[in-house]
Amino acid sequence: MRKVIVSVFATMDGVQQDPHSTPGAVLTLDKDVRDTKAAAPTRVPTLLMTAQGQLAPVRATAAPRMTNIVRAVDVPNAGHWLVEENPRFVTAELLRFLDG
Numbered sequence: 001m002r003k004v005i006v007s008v009f010a011t012m013d014g015v016q017q018d019p020h021s022t023p024g025a026v027l028t029l030d031k032d033v034r035d036t037k038a039a040a041p042t043r044v045p046t047l048l049m050t051a052q053g054q055l056a057p058v059r060a061t062a063a064p065r066m067t068n069i070v071r072a073v074d075v076p077n078a079g080h081w082l083v084e085e086n087p088r089f090v091t092a093e094l095l096r097f098l099d100g
Contacts, residue, residue, distance in 0.1 A: 041064065042065065048062060049073055
């Protein structure tokens, strides 16, 4: 399955390397980037949770669009699937944020 997905992405127009990731690790589509840049910033209180070790680059990317980040945390021992990989930590952070 992975080979199929990689093959599809390799043949798509507009695929680019995410500048905040490990080389070759994450691909984004140009349309996604354009849509994100065009979106109006959200001013609601926001909890930002990222994969372990990704807080600084994700926050730098998200901050212009999420202008009221009241809490930002790295989820330890988690990669792409935060809730599945560290459910206790994510649940505790969500409850802390919602009780805020």
